[in-house]
């Protein structure tokens with residue numbers, strides 16, 4: 672069985688470290704996971720007045736999330752929190768009230784920063800949001816990464832031990848997604 676995982680990257684920057692990390696994670700994922708990037712750069716600022724007639728990019732994003740069995744968030748930290756573009760995407764997916772596409776979807780969180788705490792503060796805020804949205808989120812391992820020269824190579828992650836750690840993270844996430852898919856199937 673293959674599980675489709677929607678991947679949201681919290682940076683719009685072309686050379687984004689977090690986009691590179693998301694690409695590396697897709698390569699390290701076990702075969703049971705298919706990682707599908709979801710665009711968030713074309714979403715308008717969330718406006719509750721538009722709940723009844725959402726823009727096409729909003730409908731597209733929500734369809735893509737609904738079709739996934741799990742969600743992977745790979746995000747930078749902006750001013751000790753989640754970047755606005757990611758929060759905007761999350762808000763869009765959570766509405767109209769009672770029709771959230773996030774509800775019940777198993778999630779995992781990862782991030783890379785130039786700073787030493789490796790997006791830990793942003794991830795803590797994100798976990799609070801995901802708990803409210805009723806998304807069971809993988810607790811361990813926590814993926815707090817700091818960019819260093821040689822971290823990324825042409826084919827992925829440079830340091831072998833980090834590569835192995837991230838592979839283990841994706842294996843744990845695959846187990847997590849399967850566990851929740853089985854739980855839903857056996858209801």
Ligand code: FNR
Nearest residue numbers: 682684687688689690747748749750751784785786
């Ligand atoms: C940052 N950066 C940053 N880093 C960090 O560790 N903690 C922080 O709170 C912030 N705050 C912050 C705010 C804003 C507006 C920007 C643009 C940047 C630095 C950040 O880690 C760095 O720019 C990363 O390269 C951003 O991730 P991407 O775009 O490379 O994925």
